Amino acid sequence: MxxxxxxxxxxxxxxxxxxxxxxxxxxxxxxxxxxxxxxxxxxxxxxxxxxxxxxxxxxxxxxxxxxxxxxxxxxxxxxxxxxxxxxxxxxxxxxxxxxxxxxxxxxxxxxxxxxxxxxxxxxxxxxxxxxxxxxxxxxxxxxxxxxxxxxxxxxxxxxxxxxxxxxxxxxxxxxxxxxxxxxxxxxxxxxxxxxxxxxxxxxxxxxxxxxxxxxxxxxxxxxxxxxxxxxxxxxxxxxxxxxxxxxxxxxxxxxxxxxxxxxxxxxxxxxxxxxxxxxxxxxxxxxxxxxxxxxxxxxxxxxxxxxxxxxxxxxxxxxxxxxxxxxxxxxxxxxxxxxxxxxxxxxxxxxxxxxxxxxxxxxxxxxxxxxxxxxxxxxxxxxxxxxxxxxxxxxxxxxVLLFVKRMGEAHGVAKALPDPESVKVLPQKVSAGQDCPQIGIYNVEGPLFFGTANRFGDALPPLVPDGPKAIILRMGRVPLIDLTGESHLAEWAGRVRSAGGRLLISGIQPQPLELLKKSGLYDRIGAANFCAHTEEAILSAQSGIDRGQCAGCRYAAFRECGVLSGSEGRPRQGLTGYSRGRTAAWDWSAGIQSNEM
Structure with a gap:
C-alpha cells in the first residue's frame, strides 16, 4: 500500500x-x-x-x-x-x-x-x-x-x-x-x-x-x-x-x-x-x-x-x-x-x-x-x-514474563559432531563411544539475552585440564545477543583461555557480531577465531591438536579418525582432509556451509 x-x-x-x-x-x-x-x-x-x-x-x-x-x-x-x-x-x-x-x-x-x-x-x-x-x-x-x-x-x-x-x-x-x-x-x-x-x-x-x-x-x-x-x-x-x-x-x-x-x-x-x-x-x-x-x-x-x-x-x-x-x-x-x-x-x-x-x-x-x-x-x-x-x-x-520463558525454552546448547550421512553437524552423533577428546563442537540455538544467559552458561561443559583444547560454538541460529548474554559469553571465553584452550565461533549473525565488536569481546577472542563456516573453524582447530593423542584414539568421532589414529594407514592429505577439495574423507563444502543457519 x-x-x-x-x-x-x-x-x-x-x-x-x-x-x-x-x-x-x-x-x-x-x-x-x-x-x-x-x-x-x-x-x-x-x-x-x-x-x-x-x-x-x-x-x-x-x-x-x-x-x-x-x-x-x-x-x-x-x-x-x-x-x-x-x-x-x-x-x-x-x-x-x-x-x-x-x-x-x-x-x-x-x-x-x-x-x-x-x-x-x-x-x-x-x-x-x-x-x-x-x-x-x-x-x-x-x-x-x-x-x-x-x-x-x-x-x-x-x-x-x-x-x-x-x-x-x-x-x-x-x-x-x-x-x-x-x-x-x-x-x-x-x-x-x-x-x-x-x-x-x-x-x-x-x-x-x-x-x-x-x-x-x-x-x-x-x-x-x-x-x-x-x-x-x-x-x-x-x-x-x-x-x-x-x-x-x-x-x-x-x-x-x-x-x-x-x-x-x-x-x-x-x-x-x-x-x-x-x-x-x-x-x-x-x-x-x-x-x-x-x-x-x-x-x-x-x-x-x-x-x-x-x-x-x-x-x-x-x-x-x-x-x-x-x-x-x-x-x-x-x-x-x-x-x-x-x-x-x-x-x-x-x-x-x-x-x-x-x-x-x-x-x-x-x-x-x-x-x-x-x-x-x-x-x-x-x-x-x-x-x-x-x-x-x-x-x-x-x-513479557511468558515471552522470556518461551525464549528461554527456545534457547539450547548441545554438543554435536558431523554426520557423514546427512552432511550436518548433529547432537545425536555424540555418545559415550563416539566423541573427540580434543575438539568440542557445540550447536547454540535461540537468542542469547537476559532471559537465557544463565541457561547458556549452565549448558556448556565444565572445563577440565584434560578436556578439549579447541571449542567451536556454532552460532548461526543465534539471532540476537544483549549485554547480559555478551557478559556470559565473555565469562566463558575467559574460562576457556584460562584452561589453556582456544574458543572459535562460526556462522555468527550480524547483530551479535556487531555487539561483540562494540563491547570489545570480538578483539579479546581474536578476529582469527571467528569463522564464516564450521568447516573453516574445524580446519583452524586442527592446527593445534595433539597428533600424538590421535594415535590409538578409539572414539572415531570424525571419518578421518581412523586414518589419524593409525588404524587405516597414512592419510593422503594429512590433517588437511577438511579442505574444500574432494578428499577420501569428507567433502565439507558440500553440506556444512549451507547448514550454519
Whole structure:
C-alpha cells in the first residue's frame, strides 16, 4: 500500500462525496457523543463539543485520510473513574496532558511501537471495557431510581441488585422500542443511522404515549445549550500535573492504540496507508484543544471511520464536514435533544459494547490454552474487577514474563559432531563411544539475552585440564545477543583461555557480531577465531591438536579418525582432509556451509 497525498486528485466530485459522507457521519455521531459523555459521568453536551472540536482537528491534522475522531466507548471506564476521583476540571487537565504526551510520541516517532503491544492484552481490556459499558446501562434500561454509580464493577452490580424494586416499566418499553429499531436498521437498512432512528422513535413514543413517566436528558442534566462553551483554560498546577500523570499516560496509551487501530482498519478498506506518527500528533493536538472548550478526550472511532469510507468519503474534508454538521445540528436542535429519554440511550451503548466485545477473538485465544490465553484472562478479569491501569500493567508484565520463558525454552546448547550421512553437524552423533577428546563442537540455538544467559552458561561443559583444547560454538541460529548474554559469553571465553584452550565461533549473525565488536569481546577472542563456516573453524582447530593423542584414539568421532589414529594407514592429505577439495574423507563444502543457519 502506498502512502499518497491526502488531497491528491481532489475535485468537485470529491467534494460532493465528502459532503454526503460527512453529513451522514455527523448525524450518527450526535447520539453516540451524548451517550458516551453520559456514560463517562459528564453532561451530554460535552460529548457533542468533543465531536465538533476534536473530530475536526483529527481529520485535518491526523495521518489517516479517512479517520473520524471523537469520544469513544473505550474511554468510558477511564473517564468515569478520573471524573469520580478527581473532578471534571481535573478530567479536562488529564485530557490536555494526554494530548501533550501524544504529540511527543509522534515527534519521537513512536507510532510504530504501538503494534508491539500483545494482542491478548488489547483483546482482554477491550472485552473487559465492553462488559463494564454493557452492565453500566442496566440501570437506565430498567429505569431504576436512586442508583449511585461507583468506580468498581461489583459496587455497581450491588447497586443494581438493591434497586431492582424500583423498576420502571415505561423505561423498559422505551428502551425496547429503541433496541427494536436498532436491530431492524442493522438487519434491513444498514446504511441508515440506526442509533438516530432509535432515539427518534423512542423519544416520540415516550412523549406521546406516556409523557413524564421516564427520565430524560433535560430532567437529569438540564437543557443542552445550543452554543459552544466559551474558551476556557483549566487551572494547571504542578501538584495537579503530578497527581494526574498516571491517568494522562493511560489516556494517551489507549488513545494511541484506538486511533492507530482505526487507521489500520481504514487502510484495509481503502488500500491507502496512514502515517502513524502524524496520526499521533494530530490526535494530540485535538486532545489539547478539546478541553479548552469543555470537551473530553477523543480518539479515532473505528465504526464511524468505517461508515465514513462506506459513504464514499474522498478526503479528510469529510471529517471536517462531520464536525460542522454536528455544530449546525447543535445550534438548531439542542432543545429537542433535551427530551431524549435516558432509557433510549441504554440500548445504543449496549450495542456499542456488544460490537466492541471482541467475543470471537476471545474464544479463539482461549481455545488455544496457551500462555496467551492466560494473558487474555488476567487482563480481562482485572479490567472488570479492578481498573484499566492495573489490568494493562499486569497484562503487559505477564506477557513479557511468558515471552522470556518461551525464549528461554527456545534457547539450547548441545554438543554435536558431523554426520557423514546427512552432511550436518548433529547432537545425536555424540555418545559415550563416539566423541573427540580434543575438539568440542557445540550447536547454540535461540537468542542469547537476559532471559537465557544463565541457561547458556549452565549448558556448556565444565572445563577440565584434560578436556578439549579447541571449542567451536556454532552460532548461526543465534539471532540476537544483549549485554547480559555478551557478559556470559565473555565469562566463558575467559574460562576457556584460562584452561589453556582456544574458543572459535562460526556462522555468527550480524547483530551479535556487531555487539561483540562494540563491547570489545570480538578483539579479546581474536578476529582469527571467528569463522564464516564450521568447516573453516574445524580446519583452524586442527592446527593445534595433539597428533600424538590421535594415535590409538578409539572414539572415531570424525571419518578421518581412523586414518589419524593409525588404524587405516597414512592419510593422503594429512590433517588437511577438511579442505574444500574432494578428499577420501569428507567433502565439507558440500553440506556444512549451507547448514550454519
Amino acid at each position: 502506498k502512502r499518497e497525498s491526502r488531497f491528491e486528485g481532489y475535485n468537485l466530485a470529491s467534494l460532493r462525496k465528502d459532503l454526503i459522507a460527512g453529513i451522514l457521519v455527523g448525524v450518527i455521531a450526535i447520539p453516540l457523543g451524548m451517550a458516551f459523555a453520559i456514560a463517562s459521568g459528564v453532561k451530554p453536551e460535552y460529548g457533542i463539543y468533543t465531536t465538533i472540536v476534536a473530530g475536526t482537528l483529527i481529520s485535518l491534522l491526523g495521518g489517516s485520510k479517512f479517520q473520524i475522531g471523537g469520544p469513544t466507548g473505550a474511554f468510558i471506564p477511564i473517564l468515569f473513574a478520573i471524573g469520580a476521583r478527581y473532578g471534571y476540571e481535573n478530567l479536562l487537565i488529564a485530557g490536555l496532558m494526554a494530548g501533550v504526551i501524544l504529540v511527543l510520541m509522534g515527534l519521537l516517532r513512536l507510532g510504530g511501537l504501538i503494534r508491539f503491544i500483545p494482542k491478548p492484552v488489547t483483546v482482554g481490556f477491550t472485552a473487559g471495557i465492553a462488559v463494564i459499558i454493557f452492565t453500566g446501562q442496566i440501570a437506565s434500561f430498567l429505569g431504576l431510581r436512586g442508583v449511585r454509580r461507583h468506580e468498581a464493577f461489583l459496587g455497581n452490580m450491588h447497586e443494581v441488585a438493591i434497586r431492582l424494586g424500583t423498576v420502571n416499566g415505561y423505561s423498559i418499553a422505551t428502551a425496547c422500542i429503541c433496541l427494536a429499531v436498532l436491530l431492524a436498521a442493522a438487519r434491513f437498512a444498514p446504511k441508515l443511522p440506526g442509533s438516530l432512528l432509535g432515539l427518534v422513535a423512542a423519544t416520540l413514543a415516550a412523549s406521546l404515549c406516556f409523557p413524564g413517566q421516564v427520565a430524560t436528558i433535560g430532567t437529569s442534566y438540564g437543557d443542552i445549550p445550543s452554543t459552544l462553551p466559551a474558551f476556557h483554560v483549566p487551572a494547571v498546577t504542578w501538584d495537579r500535573i503530578v497527581s494526574l500523570i498516571r491517568p494522562a499516560l493511560l489516556i494517551a496509551l489507549l488513545g494511541a492504540i484506538e486511533s492507530l487501530l482505526s487507521a489500520v482498519v481504514a487502510d484495509g478498506m481503502t488500500g491507502s496507508r496512514h502515517d502513524s506518527n502524524r496520526e499521533l500528533i494530530g490526535q494530540g493536538i485535538a486532545n489539547i484543544c478539546a478541553p479548552l472548550f469543555g470537551g473530553i478526550p477523543a480518539t479515532g472511532a473505528i465504526a464511524r471511520t468505517a461508515t465514513n469510507i462506506r459513504s464514499g468519503a474522498a478526503s479528510p474534508v469529510s471529517g471536517v464536514v462531520h464536525g460542522a454538521a454536528v455544530l449546525l445540528i447543535l445550534l438548531a436542535m439542542a432543545p429537542y435533544a433535551s427530551r431524549i429519554p435516558l432509557a433510549a440511550m441504554a440500548p445504543i451503548l449496549m450495542m456499542v459494547a456488544w460490537n466492541m466485545s471482541e467475543r470471537k477473538a476471545c474464544v479463539r485465544l482461549l481455545k488455544t490454552r496457551t500462555g496467551d490465553s492466560l494473558v487474555l484472562a488476567v487482563t480481562f478479569l482485572l479490567t472488570v474487577f479492578t481498573d484499566l491501569p492495573t489490568a494493562v500493567e499486569a497484562g503487559l508484565a505477564l506477557a
